[in-house]
Amino acid sequence: IFAVISSIVVHIWFQDIKLSLIISISMVITMIVAGLFGILVPVTLKKMKIDPAIASSVFVTTITDVIGFVSFLGVGAYFL
Numbered sequence: 001i002f003a004v005i006s007s008i009v010v011h012i013w014f015q016d017i018k019l020s021l022i023i024s025i026s027m028v029i030t031m032i033v034a035g036l037f038g039i040l041v042p043v044t045l046k047k048m049k050i051d052p053a054i055a056s057s058v059f060v061t062t063i064t065d066v067i068g069f070v071s072f073l074g075v076g077a078y079f080l
Contacts, residue, residue, distance in 0.1 A: 002027065003024040003025075003027040003028050003031075004024065006020075006023055006027060007021070007023055010023050018079050018080065021079065022075050022076050022080075023072075026071045026072040026075050026076075029067070029075070030064065030068040030071055030072075033063070033064065033068075033071075034060070034063075034067075034068075037059075037060055037064065038060050041056045041059045042056040045059075
């Protein structure tokens, strides 16, 4: 829903359908990866006998930021 709203705002602001498509696809990819790693990292740390409450936030934030940046630039390079 947030990707659709952001896409509409970008389309209204810049009148560019490609840019709004890039933004929405990138946001969907980032949210899927964030949800996936938000589950996998704490479970993996718990199996390694490491407290997931202390260590997982750093890993999940880093992975989400990197994937978000790469997905935005990758989708942008693909379409433009």
